[in-house]
Amino acid sequence: MKEFIVKNARVIDPSQDIDEIRSVMVAGGRFVESVSDKAEVIDASGKILAPGLVDMHVHLREPGQTAKESIATGTAAAAAGGFTSVMAMPNTTPPVDSPATYRLVSEIIAETANVKVYQSAAITEGRKGEKLAPLGSLKKLGVRAITDDGSCIQNVDIMRNAMIYAKMFGLFVMDHCQENTLTKSGQMHEGEWSARLGLGGWPSAAEDIIVSRDIILAHYTQSHIHLQHISSALSVDIIRAAKKRGISVSAEATPHHLAFTDEALKDYDSNYKMCPPLRTRADADALAEGVIDGTIEVIATDHAPHTSTEKDMPFDQTPFGITGFETAFSVCHEILVRSGKITMPKLIRLMSTRPAELLNINAGTLKPGTPADFVLIDEDAEYVYSHPVSRSENSPWLNKKLKARVVETYLDGKRIFKAE
Numbered sequence: 457m458k459e460f461i462v463k464n465a466r467v468i469d470p471s472q473d474i475d476e477i478r479s480v481m482v483a484g485g486r487f488v489e490s491v492s493d494k495a496e497v498i499d500a501s502g503k504i505l506a507p508g509l510v511d512m513h514v515h516l517r518e519p520g521q522t523a524k525e526s527i528a529t530g531t532a533a534a535a536a537g538g539f540t541s542v543m544a545m546p547n548t549t550p551p552v553d554s555p556a557t558y559r560l561v562s563e564i565i566a567e568t569a570n571v572k573v574y575q576s577a578a579i580t581e582g583r584k585g586e587k588l589a590p591l592g593s594l595k596k597l598g599v600r601a602i603t604d605d606g607s608c609i610q611n612v613d614i615m616r617n618a619m620i621y622a623k624m625f626g627l628f629v630m631d632h633c634q635e636n637t638l639t640k641s642g643q644m645h646e647g648e649w650s651a652r653l654g655l656g657g658w659p660s661a662a663e664d665i666i667v668s669r670d671i672i673l674a675h676y677t678q679s680h681i682h683l684q685h686i687s688s689a690l691s692v693d694i695i696r697a698a699k700k701r702g703i704s705v706s707a708e709a710t711p712h713h714l715a716f717t718d719e720a721l722k723d724y725d726s727n728y729k730m731c732p733p734l735r736t737r738a739d740a741d742a743l744a745e746g747v748i749d750g751t752i753e754v755i756a757t758d759h760a761p762h763t764s765t766e767k768d769m770p771f772d773q774t775p776f777g778i779t780g781f782e783t784a785f786s787v788c789h790e791i792l793v794r795s796g797k798i799t800m801p802k803l804i805r806l807m808s809t810r811p812a813e814l815l816n817i818n819a820g821t822l823k824p825g826t827p828a829d830f831v832l833i834d835e836d837a838e839y840v841y842s843h844p845v846s847r848s849e850n851s852p853w854l855n856k857k858l859k860a861r862v863v864e865t866y867l868d869g870k871r872i873f874k875a876e
């Protein structure tokens with residue numbers, strides 16, 4: 457397999473504390489310490505070279521919902537955003553809650569995926585929150601993580617048992633934190649804007665209650681819990697306090713919860729309707745604060761494609777969720793790095809190294825011997841996000857001007873994306 461050397465890039469690798477102009481060498485699809493004289497030379501002057509991005513929360517919609525996205529189109533969009541490893545959520549049709557569906561999805565992944573896809577499995581059968589899925593069998597087939605994402609197990613005893621079994625089998629538990637009795641008629645964050653717009657409220661308390669419960673259970677069962685798409689300021693405070701106490705908890709935030717507030721819904725634009733909902737300025741600021749001080753360790757897109765037909769329905773009938781792969785890096789760079797809140801290496805840690813560490817996958821690093829999954833980033837780039845690679849275009853950034861982008865993506869030493 458071909459050898460090459462990428463020269464003159466600013467190389468950032470949080471796993472080795474590297475941030476300097478240097479060369480990176482690749483042979484046989486892996487990073488290596490030396491190459492022969494015949495190696496091709498790629499000049500990457502003015503670019504940043506970093507490990508391929510890792511997204512631990514994505515919806516690829518296959519099987520069953522391929523009008524929205526497929527594993528092929530979703531992973532092509534991932535590559536265009538710089539993601540080389542993604543963890544797919546199990547809320548497909550049927551859900552991935554059994555060895556049979558896991559095998560089926562694994563076959564589709566092997567045949568059609570454009571980046572590395574780690575398929576997570578449901579915690580409970582049918583994601584109904586009633587009976588545990590066959591976690592031991594799923595683990596044996598290669599499942600790393602479990603979640604009922606899109607739903608949340610309401611019964612505390614079932615969640616406790618899930619955590620005990622997951623610990624026994626070495627499965628990573630992720631939770632979508634939502635107390636259902638408080639969100640029954642919820643369309644958006646419950647507050648001033650929901651009152652003004654006459655839309656059903658979805659209070660932060662619905663998240664805070666489950667975040668607290670899960671942290672208490674992590675303490676009680678002596679296991680780890682990962683909290684998905686955190687959106688509320690109080691949740692950030694609760695997680696910070698739990699970490700201080702030594703409880704094993706990690707959390708993620710999405711680009712959209714960092715970028716927008718509930719005011720964005722004032723024109724009833726369904727591209728701002730997501731779950732959990734956009735919250736207040738104070739919540740978005742608290743999330744950024746959590747990212748800065750390490751309370752929030754991961755940025756994940758929650759890439760959630762829906763068809764235009766679905767997103768054009770009356771607001772209360774339109775589904776929750778937006779796409780995220782192709783805009784995540786630019787958006788986070790703008791809010792966090794250009795604003796001076798965090799450094800580039802820290803952003804790479806949040807979007808690559810840390811999620812890879814949490815999922816224990818061979819990614820998020822440029823260490824010799826590991827797969828040559830990397831990106832070239834142009835911090836000065838300006839572009840309009842106009843022709844989505846994703847099958848869906850439910851993005852609040854569609855046709856908007858963005859800055860700083862991934863211009864090339866490499867998977868196992870092969871270039872799989874180049875910006876026009």
Ligand SMILES: [Zn+2]
Pocket residue numbers: 605606607632684685731732
């Ligand atoms: Zn979710």
